[in-house]
Amino acid sequence: MIFYGSQASRIADLKINGTTCERCQKTSAQHVSVFSKHAHLYWIPLFPIGRVIVSECESCKITIKQKEFSAPLKSQLQLQKDNIKTPIWKWTGTGIIAMLIFAIWSISPSPDKDPRRQLLKNDLMLTSIYPEESSDTTSAKLKTMFTTLATVEFRSDRFEYLTKEDDEKILVLIKMPELHRVVDEERDAIIQIVEMFTSNEEAENVKPVYIGVSNGSRMILVKTPDSYENDDYASQKPLYAYYGNPPAE
Numbered sequence: 579m580i581f582y583g584s585q586a587s588r589i590a591d592l593k594i595n596g597t598t599c600e601r602c603q604k605t606s607a608q609h610v611s612v613f614s615k616h617a618h619l620y621w622i623p624l625f626p627i628g629r630v631i632v633s634e635c636e637s638c639k640i641t642i643k644q645k646e647f648s649a650p651l652k653s654q655l656q657l658q659k660d661n662i663k664t665p666i667w668k669w670t671g672t673g674i675i676a677m678l679i680f681a682i683w684s685i686s687p688s689p690d691k692d693p694r695r696q697l698l699k700n701d702l703m704l705t706s707i708y709p710e711e712s713s714d715t716t717s718a719k720l721k722t723m724f725t726t727l728a729t730v731e732f733r734s735d736r737f738e739y740l741t742k743e744d745d746e747k748i749l750v751l752i753k754m755p756e757l758h759r760v761v762d763e764e765r766d767a768i769i770q771i772v773e774m775f776t777s778n779e780e781a782e783n784v785k786p787v788y789i790g791v792s793n794g795s796r797m798i799l800v801k802t803p804d805s806y807e808n809d810d811y812a813s814q815k816p817l818y819a820y821y822g823n824p825p826a827e
């Protein structure tokens with residue numbers, strides 16, 4: 579249960595002489611009390627939310643609210659009002675919250691500034707359900723293979739592919755929307771199929787292959803020359819190596 583609401587505390591007492599009491603019609607001192615209301619959470623003041631001013635007649639001891647004050651009492655009070663400051667502790671809770679937010683903000687890690695992250699993001703947006711046979715032969719072959727192998731529930735018609743290849747390395751990105759439902763061993767088979775289609779054993783130099791298979795929202799299978807992760811929340815960072823070295827600090 580959350581305890582919150584408003585509380586009031588007396589912040590000033592004034593004695594105003596020479597006005598006539600509205601009740602007893604005597605000219606005697608009025609004891610004016612100023613209360614400051616504040617919102618609280620678990621009784622920790624958050625911020626001030628206004629004032630309540632009352633006055634007690636020294637003669638008849640009747641207490642009246644501000645709206646009942648006589649005009650002379652009001653104007654006398656007005657003269658002194660500027661001197662009544664709301665104490666700073668009324669902001670304690672707000673201050674604590676602000677400090678907490680600042681503390682959390684200052685200890686949280688800075689966002690990933692690695693420019694390779696954006697390069698991977700761009701490539702992930704370029705994956706296609708219908709890879710071009712002419713421009714992306716490997717993806718077209720993979721699509722044929724997975725369409726043949728995958729069961730209907732696995733929705734192979736929605737798979738997306740992108741293969742990039744330069745003189746030194748190969749990148750294969752695949753989106754399989756239902757991948758998180760697939761058991762680990764079958765996921766391993768996906769990697770094996772991709773490797774089968776990307777390895778050219780007749781070539782003089784075997785190119786390193788970077789494979790990232792996501793379910794469209796997060797990486798699940800990530801295999802690079804240095805790492806292999808088969809996990810519902812695999813890190814995409816090993817794929818950054820495809821785009822080159824990390825930026826200098």
Ligand SMILES: [Zn+2]
Nearest residue numbers: 599602635638
């Ligand atoms: Zn009175």
